[in-house]
Amino acid sequence: MQQVPVSLWTLVAGIAVTAISIWIGQNHTLMPVQASLQAPLVDGFFNVMFTIAIAFFLVVQGTIVLFLIQFRRRKGDDTDGARVEGNVPLEIFWTAIPTVIVLCLGIYSVDVFNRMGGFEPAGHPHSAAHVAHKSGTAMPTAGYAYAATLSDTSEATVAPTIGIGASPQTLGKPADLVVDVKGIQYAWIFNYPDSGITSGELHIPVGADVQLNLSAQDVIHSFWVPNFRLKQDALPGIPTELRFVATKPGTYPVVCAELCGGYHGSMRTQVIVHTPEEYNSWRTENQIAQQQNPNQVVAVNPADLSTSEFLAPHTHDMGISAATLESVVIGH
Numbered sequence: 001m002q003q004v005p006v007s008l009w010t011l012v013a014g015i016a017v018t019a020i021s022i023w024i025g026q027n028h029t030l031m032p033v034q035a036s037l038q039a040p041l042v043d044g045f046f047n048v049m050f051t052i053a054i055a056f057f058l059v060v061q062g063t064i065v066l067f068l069i070q071f072r073r074r075k076g077d078d079t080d081g082a083r084v085e086g087n088v089p090l091e092i093f094w095t096a097i098p099t100v101i102v103l104c105l106g107i108y109s110v111d112v113f114n115r116m117g118g119f120e121p122a123g124h125p126h127s128a129a130h131v132a133h134k135s136g137t138a139m140p141t142a143g144y145a146y147a148a149t150l151s152d153t154s155e156a157t158v159a160p161t162i163g164i165g166a167s168p169q170t171l172g173k174p175a176d177l178v179v180d181v182k183g184i185q186y187a188w189i190f191n192y193p194d195s196g197i198t199s200g201e202l203h204i205p206v207g208a209d210v211q212l213n214l215s216a217q218d219v220i221h222s223f224w225v226p227n228f229r230l231k232q233d234a235l236p237g238i239p240t241e242l243r244f245v246a247t248k249p250g251t252y253p254v255v256c257a258e259l260c261g262g263y264h265g266s267m268r269t270q271v272i273v274h275t276p277e278e279y280n281s282w283r284t285e286n287q288i289a290q291q292q293n294p295n296q297v298v299a300v301n302p303a304d305l306s307t308s309e310f311l312a313p314h315t316h317d318m319g320i321s322a323a324t325l326e327s328v329v330i331g332h
Contacts, residue, residue: 017058025051035227035252035273037245038116038164042229045112052101117243120165163214163232163241175211175243177204183214183221183234185260186267197286202271205279206249212242222258225271231257246273 025047034040071081113119166173179202180191190199204210214223216234223242224231227250232242256267274282 013062017055017062021051021055021058024054031229032227033248033250034229035246035248035250036225036230037167037247039227039229039247041112041115045108048108049105052105115167117165117167117170118163120167120171120243162235162238163243164230165241165243166209167243170209170243173209176208178211178213179204180213181215181223181234182217183223183256183260183267184217185219186256186263188221188223188254188256188267188269192283195283195287197283197290199286201269202254203279203282204246204271204273205276206246206273207276209245210243214240214242219260220258221256221260221267224255224257225252226255227252228271233258246271249273249275249278 028047028050030050031043031046034043166175178193180193181202182189182191187200188202190202191197192199202212212223212232214232214234216236218236220236221234222231223234228244228246230242230244232240234240251270251272254269254271256264258264260267
């Protein structure tokens with residue numbers, strides 16, 4: 001029986017590895033639902049990296065398994081293994097290939113970053129609203145809540161030079177909606193300069209070009225919306241920007257992705273993407289409500305909550321009743 005050449009086995013294995021890695025890399029379910037115009041760009045880059053990682057994994061692990069079987073110690077064989085010297089072509093191959101891959105991924109990532117607007121904040125003139133407004137000051141009140149007043153005086157501030165700005169398609173165009181976002185321990189405060197609304201949640205219309213002007217009152221925070229594939233740090237004293245377009249109505253989590261203190265894990269809120277009609281209705285209702293009650297509470301500081309108050313929203317997930325939780329807390 002004629003032996004199959006090693007080169008043919010290598011070709012077949014290469015085709016199989018390529019097909020499997022491409023299929024897994026393009027059909028995984030590791031990422032949440034896409035909900036922004038920028039999300040497909042990030043996912044495309046991630047899929048390429050994941051495909052390459054799967055291919056390397058299959059090659060390395062497949063080689064290990066093959067060697068374990070083919071070069072295992074046979075029964076009764078007490079001889080030394082064959083002496084193997086270095087292989088210069090192999091060394092060059094497995095050094096050059098990863099180098100080329102890393103360089104190509106670097107160029108691809110720069111292109112994605114540019115198409116998302118990553119190079120735009122550094123020097124492009126910003127809209128008047130961006131330069132003229134600063135997020136409303138959030139002042140701690142008695143008890144455990146933060147309140148924001150609508151009577152804060154806007155003051156000029158420096159346009160952000162860090163962050164994700166306008167994409168090449170929207171370069172030179174003002175954003176449809178500008179929102180000032182302030183991170184505080186441990187909440188996000190959203191101020192709408194054009195309407196005077198202050199909220200503990202971000203409300204935006206689907207399809208609108210939204211510009212967030214980010215700042216931090218105390219320590220570094222990081223504004224992250226997984227469904228948008230966007231994350232931008234909020235820095236004390238240094239304005240940053242995040243500009244995007246939401247493409248799918250719904251409610252999506254907003255997470256602080258920078259360790260900011262003992263209650264960092266609870267610094268969460270949500271972005272609600274409305275249809276244009278729903279957004280106009282929300283805006284009108286909140287303008288009226290805040291005119292009637294300008295000192296309304298917009299965010300809660302978990303650091304000032306009792307243990308039972310802090311855990312109360314999670315009792316269902318914990319599988320216990322509120323009464324049981326209270327008794328456990330008191331007991332301890």
